[in-house]
Amino acid sequence: MKKMFLTAFAALLVAVPAVQAQKVNKEALLSKIEKSDADIADAKKGAKASTWINRGKAFYDAAAEPTKNLFISMDGAMLKLAIGDPESTEPATIGEVNYEAWVYPYFTAYLKDGKVATWKQTQWVVKDAPVKAIEAYNKAYELDPKTATKVKNGLQQVSDLCSQIGNAGLDSGDYTGASDAYATAYAAQESPAYGGGDPALLYYAGYLRTVDGSTNPASFALGAKYLNEALEKNYADEEGNIYYYLFHCYYGQKDADAANVMKAKDVLLKGLEKFPKNSRILEGLMQLYTTEEGVGDPADLVSMIDNALAEQPENVDLWFGRGRIFYALKNADESIASFQKVVELQPDLYEGNYFLGVFYTIKAEELLSELNSKQYSSQAAYEEDLKAVNAIYKEAIPWFEKAHELNPTDPNSLEFLKSICFRLRDDDPEMNSKYETYNELFKQAQAQAQ
Numbered sequence: 016m017k018k019m020f021l022t023a024f025a026a027l028l029v030a031v032p033a034v035q036a037q038k039v040n041k042e043a044l045l046s047k048i049e050k051s052d053a054d055i056a057d058a059k060k061g062a063k064a065s066t067w068i069n070r071g072k073a074f075y076d077a078a079a080e081p082t083k084n085l086f087i088s089m090d091g092a093m094l095k096l097a098i099g100d101p102e103s104t105e106p107a108t109i110g111e112v113n114y115e116a117w118v119y120p121y122f123t124a125y126l127k128d129g130k131v132a133t134w135k136q137t138q139w140v141v142k143d144a145p146v147k148a149i150e151a152y153n154k155a156y157e158l159d160p161k162t163a164t165k166v167k168n169g170l171q172q173v174s175d176l177c178s179q180i181g182n183a184g185l186d187s188g189d190y191t192g193a194s195d196a197y198a199t200a201y202a203a204q205e206s207p208a209y210g211g212g213d214p215a216l217l218y219y220a221g222y223l224r225t226v227d228g229s230t231n232p233a234s235f236a237l238g239a240k241y242l243n244e245a246l247e248k249n250y251a252d253e254e255g256n257i258y259y260y261l262f263h264c265y266y267g268q269k270d271a272d273a274a275n276v277m278k279a280k281d282v283l284l285k286g287l288e289k290f291p292k293n294s295r296i297l298e299g300l301m302q303l304y305t306t307e308e309g310v311g312d313p314a315d316l317v318s319m320i321d322n323a324l325a326e327q328p329e330n331v332d333l334w335f336g337r338g339r340i341f342y343a344l345k346n347a348d349e350s351i352a353s354f355q356k357v358v359e360l361q362p363d364l365y366e367g368n369y370f371l372g373v374f375y376t377i378k379a380e381e382l383l384s385e386l387n388s389k390q391y392s393s394q395a396a397y398e399e400d401l402k403a404v405n406a407i408y409k410e411a412i413p414w415f416e417k418a419h420e421l422n423p424t425d426p427n428s429l430e431f432l433k434s435i436c437f438r439l440r441d442d443d444p445e446m447n448s449k450y451e452t453y454n455e456l457f458k459q460a461q462a463q464a465q
Contacts, residue, residue: 149173198217277310279303373411429457
């Protein structure tokens with residue numbers, strides 16, 4: 016009987032025609048808002064918290080209605096059943112990823128392999144409905160703090176909706192829309208009845224404005240605002256990239272105000288103090304110190320790190336950062352010395368062993384370039400210098416081997432190993448055997464990565 020019922024139900028679903036177009040009862044939604052306008056204008060009704068809670072819900076419904084039946088990984092057939100047939104379909108590319116775009120009156124859904132991957136809202140019932148909803152809920156709490164639970168539930172709905180809009184905007188390339196949505200989600204949580212917002216939302220809002228700033232410089236100012244607010248709330252992402260993004264927000268405004276260059280520098284220095292291992296922060300500092308007059312001598316960065324190391328000589332991150340700074344200064348010997356200290360302090364750190372091998376390789380390649388530019392009077396003199404270069408290449412091998420031991424699936428150390436062993440195979444018979452081993456392992460690692 017159960018099987019027959021399911022079969023009949025499935026047949027019924029097939030028999031029911033899909034709605035032919037997206038249905039959003041805009042008039043009914045706007046009618047509720049108009050009624051709310053009248054209610055809050057009435058002295059008696061406007062003094063009631065319930066009037067403002069109803070207003071918050073009316074604006075929330077207006078904001079949520081166009082995409083309320085839409086969700087990630089939704090099957091295309093279900094999308095048609097829930098919302099209707101699209102007005103049109105067309106190929107679309109977002110961030111080098113190909114999609115099929117289904118165009119509806121209020122949004123465009125982007126499908127990948129027959130499922131909704133993301134969407135972009137193109138029309139609103141009321142554009143600033145989420146902000147209006149927050150204002151209404153806050154007024155309700157102001158009038159009657161006893162409504163805190165109801166108000167918080169409404170604010171949570173608004174925050175969740177805006178976070179969803181932000182996520183969709185991030186995936187669909189609508190960075191400004193996503194940034195605004197995350198900022199609004201945070202504003203809902205910062206309401207008195209909610210109890211405090213998640214500063215990560217500000218970080219995402221600021222990051223997206225930083226990205227947008229590359230083509231729309233006006234976004235940098237707003238990005239700086241959001242990122243500074245996140246830092247004021249003691250937020251920092253795990254790697255400290257917030258300082259790097261804030262640097263770009265200030266540096267991107269240098270033409271508007273030259274003082275922003277020094278603000279950019281100060282942000283990076285704060286970031287370096289807390290996250291000395293962050294290569295982006297170091298690269299930003301090197302960019303400032305080498306391109307902007309009056310910022311400082313790049314060697315000052317070394318002094319900063321060395322002063323910190325005088326107090327924290329066993330700080331692996333500081334040694335790591337020191338090595339990266341000297342790499343930017345094209346001083347391979349000091350980079351090697353720094354990373355030797357890294358592996359001394361933390362022998363099983365993959366990055367320490369890997370980069371030590373890299374810097375030995377860089378030093379060897381620099382010497383090889385010098386060697387090839389010289390004019391030699393005898394083959395013997397050339398071969399003597401070449402022998403010294405190959406000896407430095409050979410010093411890189413144990414560090415790459417240790418890195419491979421620590422991370423056998425990573426192809427980078429294997430690629431260096433096979434290349435160096437191939438180079439040294441004529442001088443040392445053992446190297447030919449190692450080359451064959453590492454070459455085979457490299458091929459296997461590449462195959463697994465595909």
